Amino acid sequence: MVDPQLASVIGMVFSYTAVAVGIIFAGAALGSALGWGLICSKYIEGIARQPEMLPTLRIQMFITAGLMESFPFIAAAFAMYFTFVNPFEGAAVAAITHVAH
Known part of the structure; x- marks a missing residue:
């Protein structure tokens, strides 16, 4: 039989972890969207200022975009x-069993 207090704490750990995962995904999506917006706007601005730099700017834009696109995958x-x-589950169980004994 599972201790009700332990089950409650583990449930809270999993629910807080789910909220944290949602925040991580939201931050990754927001960071990626802002990054793409800045990259593309500066690329177009650079082409408007110096049209002859189009090939160089295109290469630099794709390199920067590739580096920026790795952020959501890492997140x-x-x-x-x-x-x-969920490394927090083991810590919660160890803390509860330590307090119980």
């Missing part, structure tokens, strides 16, 4: 880690 990796491994 997704952390979110999946917290979702499926």
Whole structure:
């Protein structure tokens, strides 16, 4: 039989982790959208100022966009880690059992 207090704490840990994962995904989406907007606006601004720099600016834009696009994937990796491994669960169980004994 599972201790009701332990089940309650584990439930809270999982629910708070789900909220944190949602915040991580929201931050990644917002950061990616802002990054793409800034990259594309500066690219167009650079072409408008110096049209002869179009090939150089295009290459630099795609390099920068590729680096910026890695941010949501890194955030997704952390979110999946917290979702499926959840390191906080073991710490919560250890704390509850330590207090109970």
